[in-house]
Amino acid sequence: MTKHPQPDGPSSENADVRADSGALAVPAVTSISPTSGPTAGGTTVTVNGSAFLGASSVTFGGTSAPFSVNSNARITATAPPRPAGPARVVVVTPGGTSTNPVFFNYQAPPTPTVTGVSPANAQTSGGTVVTITGSDLSGATAVTFGGTPAVSYTVSSNTQITATAPPRAAGPAPVVVTTPGGTSNETVVVFFVSAPVLLNLSPTRGPVAGGTVVTITGSDLSGATAVTFGGTPAVSYTVTSNTQITATAPPRAAGPAPVVVTTPGGTSNAVSFAYIAVPVITAVTPDQGPATGGNNVTITGSNLTFTSTVTFDGTPAAFTVLSDALIAATVPPGTRAAQVSVTSPGGTSAQLTYTYVDAPQI
Known part of the structure; x- marks a missing residue:
């Protein structure tokens, strides 16, 4: 009977089979890439090693991860959410459970920091759009002004948020941003100001x-x-x-x-x-009278309602505003032709001439 020579080792198709007993090889994890990621999970991790065919489970610190077997030496897994710290990556196959000390390091997201706001004042009625600057602001889950939630906010970048301030009483209000990494400082304030x-x-x-x-x-x-x-x-x-x-x-x-x-x-x-408007006078009736004054005249024109002064050559006359177009005035004493003008908050009118007439001599 012809004997076929035995191979020196297992073939590539049966690398996970023990040559001496026919039992499946225990999987081994030799490395992972990347080696760290956020506690929120979601990092795509390449697991390198051997005897991965038929894998039934991949865990990170005991937490199951979605995975796919790419080859006997490679698995692609998605890191599940876990607390911060190292988590051993373990592969389970029909051949057993890996025991290699290979760890994925879960990193907590950084705590956000608020360094400035613009503008520094906001209306007590709300609605002021405030630009918040700082660091590690991505993924913000809340923005508050003195504990009151913003009406709305938009994360523009890791260093900037635009928020609409809520209604609040007058006074300072710390601006605080919350992210998965924690809650920011409370040292930057917006002053809420009442409308004048x-x-x-x-x-x-x-x-x-x-x-x-x-x-x-x-x-x-x-x-x-x-x-x-x-x-x-x-x-x-x-x-x-x-x-x-x-x-x-x-x-x-x-x-x-x-x-x-x-x-x-x-x-x-x-x-x-x-x-x-500047007052306008068009006539003084009558336009002459005795030098002793005391006679009454009417001044006609426009924009006369708010008249404050009527003068004859600079001498104030008693007067009454009858309408926007008419003033009754009592002429003061004088000795010559006098320039009549009217003054109001709108200014001083152009002048008209009033003539003083001497009393007849006997």
């Missing part, structure tokens, strides 16, 4: 040419970023205190103009400032 409130103006009228210096009083005026008259920016303004602003009115057409102050806390209510 206007109470009154002084004066309340001025010329259409602008230039009137107006004192605005109210509350929460600090940090004002704009002062407008009917939507037109003030020529200039100075925040004197939290309750007062001094502003120079810009030129505008005649009529009411709502004055509004804007701060980081929002936009104020409106208080009306009246723009007054």
Whole structure:
């Protein structure tokens, strides 16, 4: 009978079979790549070794992992979620369980840090869009302002989040970001600021040419970023205190103009400032009278409603505004032709001549 020579070792097809007994070889794990990953799991890990065919289980620290057998010497596994620390990678086959000390190191994600916010102020009514800067912000699960959740937020990058501030009472509020790595510091704050409130103006009228210096009083005026008259920016303004602003009115057409102050806390209510056109006079009737004065005249024209002074050659006359087009005045004493003018918050009119007539001599 012919005997066939025996091979020196197991064939490649039967590498996991023991030559002496026919039993399956015990699997061995020799290395893995990569060797670390996050505690959240999900890392694709290549497991290198031998006798992997027929593998029924791959575990990381005793936790089962999804896997596929690529060859007798290679398995591709997905690391399952686990606490931080080393986890032995074990392969189980019909031949047994690997015992090699090969570990996958689970790394906890870094704790986020908040280093800055912009802007530093937010409206108590909510809605201010705040850019949060820092580190390790990816995967944020919460953003809070003084413990109150943001209305919404978007993680722009590992170093930036854009969040919409919620409504909150006035005062400082720590901005805190939470990620799988933990909760950030509470040292960066946004100051919630109330919207300004206007109470009154002084004066309340001025010329259409602008230039009137107006004192605005109210509350929460600090940090004002704009002062407008009917939507037109003030020529200039100075925040004197939290309750007062001094502003120079810009030129505008005649009529009411709502004055509004804007701060980081929002936009104020409106208080009306009246723009007054320059008065115009067209006639003084009668246009002459005794040097002793005391006679009554009527002055006709336009834009006369807010008349503050009527003068004859600079001498004030008593007067009554009858309408926007008519004034009744009592002529003061004089000795010659006098220039009559009318002044209002809108300015001073052009002049008309009134003639003083000497009493007849006997």
